[in-house]
Amino acid sequence: MLLELEGVTAAYGRVQVLDGVSLAVPEGGAVGVLGANGAGKTTTLRAITGVVRAGGTIRFDGRSILGMRPDQVAALGIAHVPEGRGTLGDLDVRENLRVGAYLRKDRARIREDMDYCLELFPQLRDRIRSNASALSGGEQQMLAVARAFMAKPRLLLLDEASLGLAPGTAKTVYGAIRRLREESGISMLVVEQNANLAFSLVEEAVVLETGRSVLSGPTEELRTMDDIRRAYLGG
Ligand SMILES: Nc1ncnc2c1ncn2[C@@H]1O[C@H](COP(=O)(O)OP(=O)(O)OP(=O)(O)O)[C@@H](O)[C@H]1O
Ligand SMILES: [Mg+2]
Structure with missing residues (x-):
């Protein structure tokens, strides 16, 4: 596995917001992170990049990156496209x-x-x-x-790349990211509210609920589950 999270916890001050997040991204793979507003998706990415202090296990390429500074994590080959863009x-x-x-x-x-x-x-x-x-x-x-x-990077962390975009534009952006993935082989962890868009890019996904991963599996399996359809696929 390129990236492994096991029982990851994180807090803002005294407020615990992650309470057992586990997921794994294989080398060359792309994994989605689904969940309602406030479920802890963005915080999970921040825990990986060292922006919030985390507990549990976070391994990149077999080595613990827990407690590293953001610049050290970046230097290992992890790039983050934060929520709300990330341009200067x-x-x-x-x-x-x-x-x-x-x-x-x-x-x-x-x-x-x-x-x-x-x-x-x-x-x-x-x-x-x-x-x-x-x-x-x-x-x-x-x-x-x-x-x-x-x-x-070896791993790209994407946080809601479709946020605020018209549906057609969001599709264009995801189409380009898919092409990037196919041509570069970069592994990806993809946070996305719009599960249909996420599923156009990833082959597996994990569902977060109040700071905990509650479900994970291949895209094709998740797509057919009633709860997932209702919550994230608009039907
Ligand atoms: N800087 C912060 N300080 C304190 N609490 C925060 C901070 N950022 C997020 N939180 C809280 O942590 C919890 C998880 O937030 P997070 O941003 O990770 O959720 P999310 O799944 O990315 O949600 P969204 O889909 O709305 O982006 C929420 O309850 C949120 O209010
Ligand atoms: Mg978020």
């Missing part, structure tokens, strides 16, 4: 992509990867000189994903 508003598109690659030294490959991003998201090419803050919501989301890709 005062920098233009190209600068945002460069910042994404700041830990890399392979200049020629950085240039290639930048071209790849602009091919994957042609809308960004058209806005290359625009500040991120002047982009549409969909374009900002594309830039956030592209920026995370520029770090050449």
Whole structure:
């Protein structure tokens, strides 16, 4: 397993919000995280990246990353596209992509990867000189994903990449992420409210309820479960 969480706990101050989250992402795999508002999806990603203090077991590539600082986790090859985008508003598109690659030294490959991003998201090419803050919501989301890709991570953590986007735009963004996955082999942990979108990208998912993983399984299995359909598939 590339990423393993077992019985993960986390708190904001004295308020315990994670109380036993377990999940695993195989090398090259993509796993979804479903759950209602406040279930602890974002906090789970923050526990992995070291932004909130966590307990339990968090292993990346066989080694414990519990207690590491966010920059140390990033340096291991874990990139995070946070909820609410994750672009630097005062920098233009190209600068945002460069910042994404700041830990890399392979200049020629950085240039290639930048071209790849602009091919994957042609809308960004058209806005290359625009500040991120002047982009549409969909374009900002594309830039956030592209920026995370520029770090050449082994694992991409995506938090609600469809949030606030029109359905057509959300589909476009997920289509590009799927292509990125197929062409790069990057493993992904995908937090998403819209289970249909998540299921277009992942082969397994885990369901969180009040800070605990209560169910997990292959997408095809979850899709057919009545409770899941009602709660996350709109029927
Ligand atoms: N910075 C914070 N300080 C205190 N409590 C927080 C903080 N962030 C989140 N919480 C609380 O922790 C719980 C889990 O929040 P979290 O953001 O992880 O949920 P989520 O599943 O991502 O929800 P959503 O779908 O709305 O994004 C919630 O009860 C929330 O109110
Ligand atoms: Mg959230």
